[in-house]
Amino acid sequence: MRPSSVHYFDDAADLARALARELGASARPITVHRFPDGESRVRVVPGSGRSAVMIRRLDDPNPKLFELLLAADALRQSGVRQIALIAPYLPYMRQDRSFEPGESVSQRVLADLLGRVVDRVVTLEPHLHRIHDLAEVFACPTIAIPAAPLLAAWCRGRGSRTLIVGPDEESAPWTRAVADRAGLPFVVGRKQRVGDRKVRVTLPGLPPVDRAVLIDDIASTGQTLAAAARELKRAGIRQIDAAVVHAIFAKGAAATLRRAGVRRIVSCDSVVHPTNAIATAKALASAIRGPASRPPRRSER
Numbered sequence: 001m002r003p004s005s006v007h008y009f010d011d012a013a014d015l016a017r018a019l020a021r022e023l024g025a026s027a028r029p030i031t032v033h034r035f036p037d038g039e040s041r042v043r044v045v046p047g048s049g050r051s052a053v054m055i056r057r058l059d060d061p062n063p064k065l066f067e068l069l070l071a072a073d074a075l076r077q078s079g080v081r082q083i084a085l086i087a088p089y090l091p092y093m094r095q096d097r098s099f100e101p102g103e104s105v106s107q108r109v110l111a112d113l114l115g116r117v118v119d120r121v122v123t124l125e126p127h128l129h130r131i132h133d134l135a136e137v138f139a140c141p142t143i144a145i146p147a148a149p150l151l152a153a154w155c156r157g158r159g160s161r162t163l164i165v166g167p168d169e170e171s172a173p174w175t176r177a178v179a180d181r182a183g184l185p186f187v188v189g190r191k192q193r194v195g196d197r198k199v200r201v202t203l204p205g206l207p208p209v210d211r212a213v214l215i216d217d218i219a220s221t222g223q224t225l226a227a228a229a230r231e232l233k234r235a236g237i238r239q240i241d242a243a244v245v246h247a248i249f250a251k252g253a254a255a256t257l258r259r260a261g262v263r264r265i266v267s268c269d270s271v272v273h274p275t276n277a278i279a280t281a282k283a284l285a286s287a288i289r290g291p292a293s294r295p296p297r298r299s300e301r
């Protein structure tokens with residue numbers, strides 16, 4: 001795709017400008033006016049071409065999603081034929097089935113919604129568990145950029161006696177990918193979630209190392225990483241850092257990690273957070289230029 005403009009909400013101005021520079025496109029703000037009754041009016045600045053990128057960071061997704069629909073409509077009205085949505089953090093991916101009777105499958109609902117209004121969805125390391133490709137749920141082409149190369153580049157700088165630690169079985173494939181790329185040893189723990197804010201993590205025997213970097217795709221309450229950090233401390237590791245992809249960080253999460261002994265926390269800039277240290281603009285730009293993963297034809301579903 002060769003978009004001529006990158007349209008951004010104010011939560012992604014920095015990323016949009018960097019991306020526009022990478023793509024040789026213009027960066028154009030999407031302004032939002034909130035009426036006293038809570039409704040939003042969205043206004044785009046039309047670009048010159050027929051294909052455009054729209055970018056929004058979708059943490060705190062509920063109020064942001066409807067404005068995204070309005071902006072997609074405004075871009076269509078202005079003559080844009082092809083819209084690629086960049087949502088560096090794709091929300092609602094964890095509820096990929098109905099866990100209790102009466103619950104919706106939020107992942108499918110979000111995929112249906114976005115697939116109706118944009119032509120392509122680009123994101124970074126979506127949390128996929130029981131499905132392996134976004135194409136299994138999205139009706140439009142998708143690109144899921146792997147975060148392992150980005151995290152590996154940061155981990156490589158930590159020194160050779162560094163252990164990469166994935167806190168749970170779900171993190172195993174990409175813990176291995178980070179460790180392999182960084183040329184470092186790794187272990188993966190086992191997690192038991194006891195509640196929204198309580199988890200237990202057990203780790204296997206550890207090789208002799210000087211430090212550990214805990215990695216995870218999402219840090220929300222911070223409890224998963226904190227539980228793993230406590231286990232590392234118990235095993236005698238004194239220097240513990242954490243590198244996460246999406247720093248959702250609910251209130252108090254960073255403090256929870258520090259109390260558990262995590263010294264330094266870094267994250268990708270998919271969600272704005274003081275821990276942002278890993279830039280994603282180049283990876284997003286090359287995903288926009290490249291081919292997308294197409295959904296299977298209806299007969300194959």
Ligand code: R5P
Pocket residue numbers: 127168170171196199216217218219220221222223224225
């Ligand atoms: C879960 O399966 C994810 O990979 C993360 O481990 C989880 O979302 C982290 O949540 P929290 O920070 O609340 O423990």
